[in-house]
Amino acid sequence: MNDELDPDLELADQVLQLLHAAPAGVSEYELIQQLKSGHSTHIPNLPLLDKLVLFRTHFLVFNALYRLRERLWQEQRAHLAISPLCVQLQPYRCGGAALAEHDPLRDYYLDLGNLRDTDEDDVEKLLASFWTRMQGGEEKQAALELFELHDSRQALSLATIKHRYRQLVSQHHPDRGGSTERLQSINKAMEILERYYG
Incomplete structure (x- = not known):
């Protein structure tokens, strides 16, 4: 998908747009490439060769994914499966256990201090x-x-x-x-x- 993304959309909404177009799921790498080719202004448009650029890009995408997962869950619209190898929208399942469990990765990626303070x-x-x-x-x-x-x-x-x-x-x-x-x-x-x- 090389269509331009709406620059006014938040990164989470741009990700949601791409996930709707990939019902079988997409890897984190493919998601980043699609965001870049869609000219998203929310992630660094730099090669992923530098470790710090790679970390920051990864962090921003995962921050958006965890925010999106919580929003979709609260709206009872979908469940978002998050893994570097497959990010996929799945049908909403009733019951709060999935998001109620303590998730240290979620806590890490939702704390923007971890992005700011990591060199x-x-x-x-x-x-x-x-x-x-x-x-x-x-x-x-x-x-x-x-x-x-x-x-x-x-x-x-x-x-x-x-x-x-x-x-x-x-x-x-x-x-x-x-x-x-x-x-x-x-x-x-x-x-x-x-x-x-x-």
């Missing part, structure tokens, strides 16, 4: 803490988190993991605007998961 050193520390956990005996869990498979309700197979690996490599390849560091992280995680599931 390049902090982004480096976030990445380093991920890899420290990888080396500290939690490597399998950390690799599954990187692949967004840690909450999977189905039994994981190597075929499922390889399919997710191919998606992530395609999404984060430097030729497509991804970063070499992220690609190296994905490859490292795949090596670890092959040891456990191979």
Whole structure:
């Protein structure tokens, strides 16, 4: 979808417009690319090669997604499933349990102080803490988190993991605007998961 987005719309409304056009869901990366090609003025129109630009773009999109999810829930219009690999509008389900549960990610992304106060050193520390956990005996869990498979309700197979690996490599390849560091992280995680599931 390369149509111009309405510049007067809030980022959450621009995201909603794009999600209506993608009923099967869309990855965070695709959503960002569509916002850029639609000339959204709410996110940095810069290559995602710089870690800080990548963090800020990611934060702004996830802030909009969590605000949108709460609004749609309050209006009883839809449920918004949020994950980096698939953001999807789903039918509204009655019952407040889903949003009543404490969600630390929601709290993090709705606090704009986390956007304002995070600098390049902090982004480096976030990445380093991920890899420290990888080396500290939690490597399998950390690799599954990187692949967004840690909450999977189905039994994981190597075929499922390889399919997710191919998606992530395609999404984060430097030729497509991804970063070499992220690609190296994905490859490292795949090596670890092959040891456990191979």
